[in-house]
Amino acid sequence: MIELKQLTKQYGKARTLTTALSELDLSIEKGEIFGVIGHSGAGKSTLIRCINLLERPTSGEVWVDGKNLTLLGKKQLQAERRKIGMIFQHFNLLSSATVYDNIAFPLRLIKTPKAEMERKVSELLALVGLEAHRDKYPSQLSGGQKQRVGIARALASDPEVLLCDEATSALDPQTTDSILRLLLDINKKFHLTIVLITHEMHVIQSICDRVAVIHQGGIVEQGPVTEVFLKPKHEVTQEFIRQELDSGEALRLAMQGQANSSSQAVQITFLGSKTYDSILSHTVHETGVNFAILQGTISTIKETPYGQLIVRFEGEERAIEETIRKLLQQGLDVEVIH
């Protein structure tokens, strides 16, 4: 659906030249929710703005729905942009227009007949749950309501892609969750491709199918969220996940405890339905090994349950080896920690 090829964006000239993106490749499938996470200044904002050419890349190609946008003329680009909805961190609604008129904005651009427009806007108001606010001005709405107007406006032209530029960063945690749920609903209902950028792992974990980690203008790691989240490889990714799980220090303290020769710390990862099975307890029962939980999380990634435990097995060395082998056999992921 979206293909970025060798995308490079530089600002300034000669001495002040800074590179925001360098030869970045990215491919996003139709119908998926793709997250890009990175620190501020990593280039994620430039990246999402290059997809609808709000920023023109210095070199490289931007393909959306089979068209190379960088080659289009002004008129054609305007037509293509209508198929790409966008929502923003600061909502960017017209302050001089009502909720209704804001949502109708993209429809007026293409001179939609009045009856058709009325029907469409009413539908969208119902979708985002703002029927009661149609004649209010943005200044009379809360942040979450403003973003709902933003989402309705972005959907008015029946886009195939929705770009979310830090769409929840200005919202409190509860409102963030309700907006994320709305995005997930929309993704399922309209089979809409969603690209979002964020600096919060929580956002990625809640709704994304795949994630790319951007650092210093390049992608350092990407893959399905379950994979990247549970097995982060790059240190930037690990840092983002540590923030979310708040391990680091606490784990170090736990590990310092009574480690001795007949014990072994391991990280066990459960995924999907196995998360809720009593595999661990059955297995240690069979092998006669005891365990202490040093740290653990049971949660979901998008709608997939997962668990990740760090436990210390205590017992005979052979019995511990046997335990690990059995756990692996049952499809869990076990990693020995030294």
Added chain:
Amino acid sequence: MLELDFTQIDWKEIGTATLDTLRMLGASALFSFIIGLPVGVLLYMAARSTSGLVRFGYSILSFIVNILRSVPFIILIVAMIPITKSLVGVSYGVLGTIPPLVVGAAPFFARLVETALNEVDKGVIEAAHAMGSSTSQIVWRVLLPEARPGLLAGMTITIVTLVSYTAMSGQVGGGGLGDLAIKYGYYRYETEIMILAVVLMIVLVQLLQMAGDRLVRHFTRK
């Protein structure tokens, strides 16, 4: 002690002068807005162009606007006599005052328009671009509606400034309240008529300012 006798005032003359002031104000304000608005939009757009040539055009237009704004109005009236004559046929009276008033006020208003447009949230303009708006759609559907309170405030300032400009039109026999105050009060020591003319001008400015403020408040949604 200064003795004032308001019984001797020629009310008909006051009436004519008030009407003349209103006619000069109305016509010059109308044309200043018609000319100043597009020039202001042009200044705003040109300053943001990616083309070096257009930005060079901006500096030239901006320079012309600055020149017109720095020429004292009294000099503008005299300097423009030939142009005024070819435009409206005469270079004196109410009609002959309107072209210099417009040339004096339109660049001033254009700057105020540019300033008002600069205040429009960049994010909203970016959102409009993202939705596939053309340049003219951005001007008509985003810039002008979003800047409406600022534009109305600019119109108010311009029209109030024009009130004081009209007083100088007496130099070319323009008439109006300001002219009356100078002719009778200053040259003939008829203090009463001077005071009355000045009071009427104060009332006029007050009314205009109040009306403008009210409109600005009505359209402010922030």
